[in-house]
Amino acid sequence: MAMLQTGLQEIETAEELKNVINEYENVMVCCGRMGPMCIPVYEAMEELEEERENVKFFTMAFDSPESDIIKGDPACAGFMGLPFTMYYKNGKTAHATSSIQSMDQIKTVLDEKFGK
Amino acid sequence: MDEIFDVMIIGAGAAGLTAGIYTSRGKLSTLILNEGAIGGQMVLTNEVANYPGVEKTTGYHIASVMKKQAKDFGCKIKSNIKIDEYHLTEPVKKVKLADGREFRAYSVIMAPGGRPRSLNIPGEDKFKGTGISYCATCDGEFFTDKEIVVVGGGNSALEEAVALTNFATKVTIVHQFDHFQAFEHAVEEARNNPRIEFVMESSLTAFRGDQKLEAVTIKNLKTGETYDYPVQGAFIFIGYLPNTESLRGLVDMNSAGEIIVSPSMQTSEEGVFAAGDSIVKRYRQITTAVADGTIAALSAAEHVAGVKKKLQEAVLTPA
Numbered sequence: 001m002a003m004l005q006t007g008l009q010e011i012e013t014a015e016e017l018k019n020v021i022n023e024y025e026n027v028m029v030c031c032g033r034m035g036p037m038c039i040p041v042y043e044a045m046e047e048l049e050e051e052r053e054n055v056k057f058f059t060m061a062f063d064s065p066e067s068d069i070i071k072g073d074p075a076c077a078g079f080m081g082l083p084f085t086m087y088y089k090n091g092k093t094a095h096a097t098s099s100i101q102s103m104d105q106i107k108t109v110l111d112e113k114f115g116k
Numbered sequence: 117m118d119e120i121f122d123v124m125i126i127g128a129g130a131a132g133l134t135a136g137i138y139t140s141r142g143k144l145s146t147l148i149l150n151e152g153a154i155g156g157q158m159v160l161t162n163e164v165a166n167y168p169g170v171e172k173t174t175g176y177h178i179a180s181v182m183k184k185q186a187k188d189f190g191c192k193i194k195s196n197i198k199i200d201e202y203h204l205t206e207p208v209k210k211v212k213l214a215d216g217r218e219f220r221a222y223s224v225i226m227a228p229g230g231r232p233r234s235l236n237i238p239g240e241d242k243f244k245g246t247g248i249s250y251c252a253t254c255d256g257e258f259f260t261d262k263e264i265v266v267v268g269g270g271n272s273a274l275e276e277a278v279a280l281t282n283f284a285t286k287v288t289i290v291h292q293f294d295h296f297q298a299f300e301h302a303v304e305e306a307r308n309n310p311r312i313e314f315v316m317e318s319s320l321t322a323f324r325g326d327q328k329l330e331a332v333t334i335k336n337l338k339t340g341e342t343y344d345y346p347v348q349g350a351f352i353f354i355g356y357l358p359n360t361e362s363l364r365g366l367v368d369m370n371s372a373g374e375i376i377v378s379p380s381m382q383t384s385e386e387g388v389f390a391a392g393d394s395i396v397k398r399y400r401q402i403t404t405a406v407a408d409g410t411i412a413a414l415s416a417a418e419h420v421a422g423v424k425k426k427l428q429e430a431v432l433t434p435a
């Protein structure tokens with residue numbers, strides 16, 4: 001059952017996440033809650049979804065046990081701030097960030113990892 | 117950029133969205149330009165229990181409803197934009213965005229609000245998300261059984277420090293003065309909590325660690341002595357700064373960078389109004405931002421009617 005109220009598509013299972021990152025070359029997933037540090041990231045992603053056709057944007061609920069696949073990703077070791085934002089390229093983790101990120105910070109990662 | 121909006125609003129927080137609701141409901145064509153996430157500080161607020169007429173809810177919920185109300189009345193909202201240039205002295209005001217787009221309007225309402233003040237000391241950027249946080253409700257659980265510092269001496273710092281003792285084994289409040297600015301009940305609650313310690317008349321000068329935060333450097337402001345204090349987390353609540361840097365020189369401000377307004381929210385520039393946390397005032401709340409936004413909108417509407425009347429008279433009066 002979907003837990004996040006955003007305009008983005010929510011991934012609900014670990015299986016679904018695996019399928020998505022294998023199906024699409026560039027994927028960004030924001031794993032969080034409906035909280036103050038996460039909402040600005042979802043909002044930025046909603047805007048970017050309209051302009052960046054080379055990237056697929058998703059959310060995943062931090063409180064779902066299915067998101068253990070993200071929490072256990074070695075790229076997230078030491079993360080102590082929501083949301084955990086994941087960038088996947090060709091099925092592999094390309095980058096991850098912890099805590100709130102600005103539009104500029106997200107764009108920088110997208111440009112660097114996925115190209116403009 | 118042919119269209120001239122009646123009202124252009126800078127900022128989509130409580131003040132800007134309220135102004136947008138009023139002007140667009142009054143049939144004035146309205147554009148809101150917003151740099152960050154729509155809702156501003158409201159979306160930083162997990163629980164709002166003091167907004168009259170609404171029982172306990174989230175700031176995100178209030179912000180979403182305000183945004184929907186504004187849009188339903190025809191208000192246009194553009195978020196995640198960056199304004200590079202302001203031209204406010206002429207009767208038709210103009211702004212230029214970083215992406216080159218330009219927008220014009222007969223009236224402008226400045227509602228850029230504020231943002232959390234950061235310490236701007238070495239290590240702050242490096243450990244954001246791996247030890248440094250600005251939101252206890254969001255990240256408190258990551259600090260379960262850990263020792264942390266809370267920096268600040270206002271209501272937020274003391275209330276959040278108490279909340280964080282539900283997770284952390286020890287919370288040390290570091291404050292630059294010998295007394296707190298918080299309400300007495302908040303100070304008392306913190307003082308009575310056995311997990312809270314106080315380091316007064318001191319400030320942080322650096323965050324230290326390899327991959328994770330391992331210590332903070334504390335400076336005793338009385339003696340000048342500095343020492344490393346081992347912690348695994350730091351929460352920073354040291355107040356807010358008005359988002360008015362880019363407006364300097366355009367409208368009059370006080371020394372704190374807050375915009376000076378008249379009771380009708382008029383700034384020093386004709387046709388330019390201001391509202392919300394960015395203006396000179398004592399209490400910064402959603403209710404006060406909403407009230408300012410309302411007054412600014414009604415004043416802007418009056419100004420726009422005057423400008424349009426003048427333009428009409430100019431057309432009708434033979435040269």
Ligand SMILES: Cc1cc2nc3c(=O)[nH]c(=O)nc-3n(C[C@H](O)[C@H](O)[C@H](O)COP(=O)(O)OP(=O)(O)OC[C@H]3O[C@@H](n4cnc5c(N)ncnc54)[C@H](O)[C@@H]3O)c2cc1C
Pocket residue numbers: 126127128129130131132149150151152153154155156157158160161162163164165166167199227228229230231359362391392393394400401402403405
């Ligand atoms: C953690 C926290 C808890 C709070 N709790 C409560 C509470 O329980 N009850 C209560 O009443 N109040 C509370 N407040 C205070 C309240 O949220 C604010 O007083 C109010 O939301 C301010 O609204 P505003 O519209 O003036 O500014 P903001 O909310 O700051 O909005 C300003 C908007 O303008 C944008 N902006 C800034 N500069 C520019 C620019 N140059 N161009 C375009 N856009 C720009 C910003 O990105 C932002 O979206 C709380 C605040 C915080 C931080």
